[in-house]
Amino acid sequence: MAGWNTHEGPALCLPLANVDTDQLIPARFMSVPRAQGYGDYLLHDMRRDDTGGLRADFPLNQHPEVSILVTRRNFGSGSSREAAVYALVDAGIRAVIAPSFGDIFASNAVNNGLLPARVEPEACAKLEQALTTGPRPIRIDIDTRTLRLGDLTVPFTLDDSWATKLINGWDDIDLTRAHGDAITAFRDTRLRTAPWAWPAAH
Amino acid sequence: MTAPRTLLDKLWAAHEILRREDGVSLLWVDRHLVHEGSHHGFAKLAARGLKVAEPDLTFAVVDHYAPTRDRAHITDPQIARMIDTLRTNAKAQGLRIYDLTDPEQGIVHVIGPEQGLTLPGLLVNCGDSHTSTHGAFGALAFGIGATEVAHVLATQTVWQRKPRAMRITVEGTLAPGVSAKDIALGWIAALGTDGAQGHAVEYAGSAIRGLSMEGRMTLCNLSIEGGARFGMIAPDQTTFEYLENRPNAPKGAAWEQACADWAALTSDPDATFEREVKFDARDIAPTVTWGTSPEQALPITARIPDPDTVTPAKADAARAALDYMGLTAGQALEGTPIDQVFIGSCTNGRIEDLRAAAAVLKGRKARVPGLISPGSAQVKAQAEAEGLDQIFTQAGLEWAASGCSMCVGMNGDLVGEGMRCASSTNRNFRGRQGRGARTHLMSPAMVAAAAVTGALTDVRPLMNGRAA
Ligand code: SF4
Numbered sequence: 001m002a003g004w005n006t007h008e009g010p011a012l013c014l015p016l017a018n019v020d021t022d023q024l025i026p027a028r029f030m031s032v033p034r035a036q037g038y039g040d041y042l043l044h045d046m047r048r049d050d051t052g053g054l055r056a057d058f059p060l061n062q063h064p065e066v067s068i069l070v071t072r073r074n075f076g077s078g079s080s081r082e083a084a085v086y087a088l089v090d091a092g093i094r095a096v097i098a099p100s101f102g103d104i105f106a107s108n109a110v111n112n113g114l115l116p117a118r119v120e121p122e123a124c125a126k127l128e129q130a131l132t133t134g135p136r137p138i139r140i141d142i143d144t145r146t147l148r149l150g151d152l153t154v155p156f157t158l159d160d161s162w163a164t165k166l167i168n169g170w171d172d173i174d175l176t177r178a179h180g181d182a183i184t185a186f187r188d189t190r191l192r193t194a195p196w197a198w199p200a201a202h
Numbered sequence: 203m204t205a206p207r208t209l210l211d212k213l214w215a216a217h218e219i220l221r222r223e224d225g226v227s228l229l230w231v232d233r234h235l236v237h238e239g240s241h242h243g244f245a246k247l248a249a250r251g252l253k254v255a256e257p258d259l260t261f262a263v264v265d266h267y268a269p270t271r272d273r274a275h276i277t278d279p280q281i282a283r284m285i286d287t288l289r290t291n292a293k294a295q296g297l298r299i300y301d302l303t304d305p306e307q308g309i310v311h312v313i314g315p316e317q318g319l320t321l322p323g324l325l326v327n328c329g330d331s332h333t334s335t336h337g338a339f340g341a342l343a344f345g346i347g348a349t350e351v352a353h354v355l356a357t358q359t360v361w362q363r364k365p366r367a368m369r370i371t372v373e374g375t376l377a378p379g380v381s382a383k384d385i386a387l388g389w390i391a392a393l394g395t396d397g398a399q400g401h402a403v404e405y406a407g408s409a410i411r412g413l414s415m416e417g418r419m420t421l422c423n424l425s426i427e428g429g430a431r432f433g434m435i436a437p438d439q440t441t442f443e444y445l446e447n448r449p450n451a452p453k454g455a456a457w458e459q460a461c462a463d464w465a466a467l468t469s470d471p472d473a474t475f476e477r478e479v480k481f482d483a484r485d486i487a488p489t490v491t492w493g494t495s496p497e498q499a500l501p502i503t504a505r506i507p508d509p510d511t512v513t514p515a516k517a518d519a520a521r522a523a524l525d526y527m528g529l530t531a532g533q534a535l536e537g538t539p540i541d542q543v544f545i546g547s548c549t550n551g552r553i554e555d556l557r558a559a560a561a562v563l564k565g566r567k568a569r570v571p572g573l574i575s576p577g578s579a580q581v582k583a584q585a586e587a588e589g590l591d592q593i594f595t596q597a598g599l600e601w602a603a604s605g606c607s608m609c610v611g612m613n614g615d616l617v618g619e620g621m622r623c624a625s626s627t628n629r630n631f632r633g634r635q636g637r638g639a640r641t642h643l644m645s646p647a648m649v650a651a652a653a654v655t656g657a658l659t660d661v662r663p664l665m666n667g668r669a670a
Contacts, residue, residue: 108347196460
């Protein structure tokens, strides 16, 4: 996965709170292999009518080119399905800006190069206001943790370790395997001091 | 003298292999539970040519796509493929799989404890947000995404920043007809679905100590609906009695040592929590959700809120929810007609839940159709031994096999468009039970009350013998 530290792209406001991962991708699409792409399923039931046609009045359908979403509190709450992040990423979204995120969603996002940028509710309201007439470009800088929209500059918070991962595009498995000796030593100690931690019937 | 520690501190320390400079810990995983939805994780593992690091600590369960009827003939090719993929992965990696015809099959969060795979002091991971359920045993249990599933498969470890410690204390005795589900919906309504984000919630107080393991699991299960990735309760005699002689629980001398070790898994008296919230059990009433978020919940005796009078930050969401749910502000919740009922899921599909529902349904008829899917094959067998299935079918409800079923609808058990369902599950999100489905969450006893009256109903008068 390629890392990144700055991105500039059109941002769209989705003025909804509690967009849970069931909204981001309904369960019935989760059996699809990743290689087939998940972009078409993003917010499927909001974006599409009963026959699967795109609703003309849904903002994301009018502006499929956007790469940043500005939204409300508790984005990505609910199910741990990483498919919700795949749907966003495959639809070209690089960052979601919101006052708060579901914990599992945020960590899934970082694992797929998607930035969950947490901003203060007041700042988020300002960004929202600036986007009422339609998408406008936002410039994101992960190093300085800032977002710029016109003359508006807004700080965002992101765990340092997550910033490092996003910037480097790191994959945890490689990092962890470098700690193989520590893991083996820990396992041996645990087996000795807490033998009950291994399943009895196995 | 060491500083007083919380249960979270103790569990964390017991699993921390190392901590990086940036404060993120590498934790040892004692149990990794996988299901059909873990296919992305297995695919990532295969793409790197890796094997499962600890097959003896990894268990596979068919539950999310499990048909609840006629299991021998799966007609939907997608469902068949999902189940077959799990079988293939389990076989290739040498994993114990709880397959459809296994007498120990069931929903992952029901069978983990039932089989004694879940124990106090363990770290349990599963690619499912309701993994918080296992925290009811005093375990560090949390849901993970597919990339993390692949990581645990490959290394038996997980990177995690320690959450903040939060304690929810409930003192007092719950009134008859009030259950763990009501405690959970009550605190989530009070604090919001993001109320515990970034925190691990420990539940404490006499009302919590008084809960059975089933009730504790319901409560910890719903922690995620309040934003907490972790829910936990210190193990005690109730915990040990539940676990003794379970197939995978330690035996003999190992059991004795385990109980001694587990008894230390409590928050020290002077331990400090970053956040403390207290509730009085007497204030908790049977609760139902009226909207499309678990925080949109109220006592059954309440009226549906007027969006113009709720806090501005939540007004838009309330308006949208009422619109989706087809409800009018100011209406009494009680008496709202429903179309169907569902009892099941990892939240409320255990034997105690079925008993509570049966106590209300006994000798009565349901006015609406409904499905009851026990949380596991063992719960099913137990319910049948107690004659509960007879009570359900005589009431006119359908008694089916175990799986996630209508909680998420992946197996085809769906609520129709615009239909209103009284449900013992955990999420009333838009479309969760099917596109356009209208879900009201409540306890199993309350679902049973709704079934016999055909409307949202306070179960308490029915428990006192009132005719439906
Ligand atoms: S019953 Fe529902 S919440 Fe529980 S594991 Fe299954 S789908 Fe998830």
